[in-house]
Ligand SMILES: Cc1cc2nc3c(=O)[nH]c(=O)nc-3n(C[C@H](O)[C@H](O)[C@H](O)COP(=O)(O)OP(=O)(O)OC[C@H]3O[C@@H](n4cnc5c(N)ncnc54)[C@H](O)[C@@H]3O)c2cc1C
């Protein structure tokens with residue numbers, strides 16, 4: 105049995121008993137919709153589905169809400185010093201602002217309290233089964249779904265319930281992506297992925313090599329600069345290290361002023377290059393490699409301190425790792441360094457272990473779903489994924505609108521089936537569409553979207569779905 | 574107000590967030606938490622949270638609903654804000670509403686009803702109540718001008734909008750009270766006043782809240798026709814309280830409208846029709 109929830113959520117009423125294909129009993133939950141995960145994406149899914157009149161059962165493997173932002177969660181990727189990289193107006197839900205006296209870039213503990221308040225304000229916890237993990241999701245007749253759950257950690261029996269629709273909100277920043285290297289097994293130093301990095305004390309006094317310059321790698325390199333006895337920062341390409349503030353304002357707010365003025369991408373890139381040139385300066389002077397791409401062609405880095413610490417000599421930029429030896433690391437340029445601790449900040453990969461890969465259109469099983477609007481699934485009109493996005497901005501407003509669109513779609517399936525059918529055709533023809541300018545080929549850009557392009561596409565989809573009145 | 578295109582892209586709003594200010598929020602809470610939604614009262618131009626503190630907050634709490642009133646920036650005990658816009662006022666309301674423990678009912682009076690209508694596009698209220706709503710546009714102005722030319726005209730040229738005691742209070746309101754209240758009146762910011770006349774209509778409300786409109790046919794600021802128009806916008810008819818002045822919450826018979834509002838909430842109105 106699932107452990108009782110914080111608010112004593114009652115057992116789902118079994119409206120009817122059916123049987124699964126292999127003969128197990130299934131409790132039929134009627135028109136209820138299943139949401140997987142109670143991170144930010146799951147919470148906004150519950151809120152918006154309930155607001156549209158649906159019953160919702162949400163399963164959450166942890167004992168609290170907030171997902172990644174609840175750093176007590178064993179899979180949380182945040183570390184003690186994590187602050188937002190997207191400024192407040194871009195990060196808050198569009199109908200539930202963060203307090204306006206919070207800083208431009210709040211701390212992760214503030215984010216958690218924000219999600220907890222969101223859950224309480226809209227009374228969402230009564231829909232959530234905490235400590236309950238979804239282990240299987242299978243399509244059955246009439247576009248319905250059998251969802252099998254058990255207590256997190258595998259205790260207790262499995263139980264299967266049948267739902268009218270499923271919204272997957274399991275997050276994609278928890279399953280580490282670990283590159284393979286020759287000789288890594290022989291390496292005698294300590295090795296960890298950034299997902300288990302929590303506190304600067306883990307770096308104190310050590311010779312540290314940080315691999316990767318996503319926002320995680322840059323943050324950890326900056327902490328190592330202050331805590332470690334030595335910090336090498338290895339990247340396989342050059343990047344644009346954009347400060348959090350330009351012209352005295354959060355950088356994303358300046359960028360959106362240009363977007364609102366509909367300044368074309370090329371001109372924005374030029375302006376950005378100029379601004380960086382004038383403020384941060386020529387990065388190669390600091391010994392950093394020259395970017396092999398234009399700005400916005402890799403997921404943006406927002407870090408004002410990295411270049412500063414390079415300037416202090418506290419971070420030594422180095423190229424890609426070639427191989428590991430027992431006490432040293434050989435770099436791509438032949439240099440050898442001798443770190444005691446290697447932190448792989450090489451990012452994360454999505455994982456849907458409860459679902460057959462084919463269902464999400466990942467026919468080759470490489471782990472990359474093929475969806476429309478990064479959310480809607482061809483051939484499965486009652487299944488969607490929320491939050492499978494890597495925006496150049498805050499994620500939560502985008503997920504809010506995904507949930508609204510899914511709710512409206514499900515409602516129209518009942519009232520205007522021809523509209524829902526037209527939408528399904530659009531999902532089929534549009535699967536795999538991108539919503540960003542060109543980006544470098546890397547798994548980290550699988551879900552990269554420009555927030556303006558993406559929201560415009562969502563807006564259009566909602567408009568087409570509901571039709572002009 | 575239905576069928577309008579939902580606007581997800583809000584570049585200007587994101588790029589230029591409203592500045593935070595210190596806001597006055599008065600509250601009276603029921604002795605026993607009875608699971609009723611909180612009410613957030615929003616005063617009209619020139620008024621502050623004090624207008625509700627007089628009678629309505631206490632009465633609302635006595636009937637089991639947590640009661641809060643905010644003073645819009647530049648009003649009452651909130652920080653001065655001479656440059657405030659309607660957007661900043663709506664921001665104040667949404668900030669306070671989102672800070673309450675549970676999903677709130679928004680109640681706006683006079684031009685505060687217009688502020689609430691704007692706030693409804695940025696916060697999914699459980700329900701909304703528009704009391705003697707001044708929803709803006711030149712018709713509002715025409716009515717005000719006919720009834721009080723000397724108080725209204727200067728507003729067009731950036732002066733203060735002055736409402737006379739006789740416009741705000743019925744004859745039943747004791748003169749001493751009326752004087753006391755009138756002496757506390759402040760004024761809204763110039764830009765906000767101007768936007769009251771010329772500003773864009775509010776975007777559609779999010780979350781389909783049920784909306785109740787009420788007022789007095791003898792209101793000397795908002796004519797009965799304006800009440801009907803406002804109610805029709807939300808698909809209903811206004812509740813009328815004959816013989817009362819514009820400031821229903823300060824009137825001698827303040828109890829009737831607030832009881833009607835709470836009765837309506839107790840009946841638990843369902844969400845508005847699906848757009
Ligand atoms: C260090 C770091 C900083 C970041 N900073 C920002 C930022 O500044 N701005 C921004 O917008 N984004 C940021 N992100 C992106 C971040 O992923 C999102 O902000 C957000 O946490 C995603 O929310 P989510 O609900 O989609 O996923 P998650 O927060 O990962 O939540 C998923 C939930 O689903 C549950 N779950 C998973 N599988 C199952 C299952 N099988 N059964 C039941 N429950 C399950 C998990 O326990 C979890 O609670 C950052 C990410 C990282 C790693």
Ligand SMILES: NC(=O)c1ccc[n+]([C@@H]2O[C@H](COP(=O)([O-])OP(=O)(O)OC[C@H]3O[C@@H](n4cnc5c(N)ncnc54)[C@H](OP(=O)(O)O)[C@@H]3O)[C@@H](O)[C@H]2O)c1
Nearest residue numbers: 187188189283316317318319320321340449450451546548
């Ligand atoms: N709020 C915050 O402060 C904050 C902090 C951290 C993270 N985040 C967010 O969290 C998400 C994940 O960020 P992340 O930094 O953990 O991951 P990420 O963005 O995927 O970055 C991974 C980094 O590792 C490099 N890398 C990957 N595989 C490699 C390999 N085989 N060899 C060498 N280098 C390799 C990548 O290089 P390539 O570019 O060449 O692929 C990239 O520099 C992002 O959305 C990010 O914005 C936010």
